[in-house]
Amino acid sequence: MQTMNESAFKKPKASAGNPGMGVSIDAAFVRGEEQWTEQVDLPSILHEVLQVADIRAVRQGNWLALDDGWMLLPQLVTYTIDDGGALRTTTTIEVVHGSHLPAGSFEYQHSHGPSLNASLRNGFDQWRQMDLAVWRDVVREAPANSAIMLMEWPVCEGRPAGKKRILLGPFQHAALQEPVAADEEHPFCPCCLLTNSLNAFQSLIESDGIQGVRLYAARDAEGVAQADCRVNGEDFEQGRQALLAYVAQWPQRGFELRKQFVVFQAALPPSGDVSPTHAEGTSPVGQRWWERLLGLLRR
Structure with a gap:
């Protein structure tokens, strides 16, 4: 792994609310008659995950620096062996960018695997696919x-004019039963988690800066709704309640989950395009969302 001299590196600060407890651990485990120890270094594991995906990173202290200016700090929060014998880990990854996100943002990774190393690797790889891709x-x-x-919206009833770009990352969607075409008026697509809970995020739409938002909604086999929403790693109860209300609208398919990471940006790209659009290879977000947004801003 490439590294930089510590004296030449100005270390970023992790978010105050980040509960990460460190980047390395030496642990001993007992599982039935099996006993073993593991020594893991989280930045090294994350670096290997990035290498497999052809993402170049240079280690600077405990941080990893990417070519596009992003700095990444993985930290351990908790680990345990569950009743089934799997190692379960909770980690955080802090992201910092000198010009775009100097204050940083973090998100949790919950994972499991046959070993501590495997669980960490699984969690980091999922974060790479769903979160880092958006950042x-x-x-x-x-x-x-x-x-x-x-x-982009004009001055309206006391609200100042504003501009916003929202990046809708790759999503996870799993259901026990196959959907029926007539089950939903609008089949699940990249915009659905956000647009169906949009009212809860009005403060983010109108705010400055950049916010990374975790959206998670699920319903178990007994029909009990679950939801999780965080903004820059911190719990966002308004969003969670909106997602629970969204789950209540789903057709019954047994267990189902929908998960996504999105980023709110205050600035538009130089092109200034203000119409609903989409990146090549993804589904368009559609006029339905645009009309809903305008209605929200006119309130």
Whole structure:
């Protein structure tokens, strides 16, 4: 792994709310008659995950620096062996960008595997696919991995004019039963988690800066709704409640989950395009969302 001299590296600061407890661990485990120890270094594991995906990174202290200016800090939060014998880990990854996100943002990774190393690797790889893909699009005029919503609105009833770009990352959608075409008026697409909970995010639409938003909605086999929503790693109860209300609208398919990471940006790309659009290879977000947004802003 390439590294930089510590004395030449100005270390970013992790978010105050980031509960990460460190980047390395030496642990001993007992599983039935099996006993073993593991020594893991989280930045090294994350670096290997990035290498497999052809993402170049240079280690600077405990941080990994990417070519496009992003700095990444993985940290361990908790680990345990569950009743089935799997190692379960919770980690965080902090992202910082000197010009786009100097204050940083973090998100959790919950994972499992046959070993501590495997669980960490699984969690980091899922984060790479769903979260890092979106963060890297923040610095691109034309996103490579995300569907996009571009908007601009004039002064309206005391509200100042504003501009916003929302990056809709890759999503996970799993259901026990196959959907029936007539089950939903609008089949699930990249914009659905956000647009169906949009009212809860009015403060983000109108705010400055950049916010990374985790959207998670699920219903178990007994029909009990679950939801999780975080903004820059911090719980966002308004969003969680809106997602629970969205789950209540789903047709019954047994267990089902929908998960996505999105980023709100205050600035538009230089093109200034303000119509609903999408990145190549993704589904368009459609006029339905645009009309809903305008209705929200006119309130």
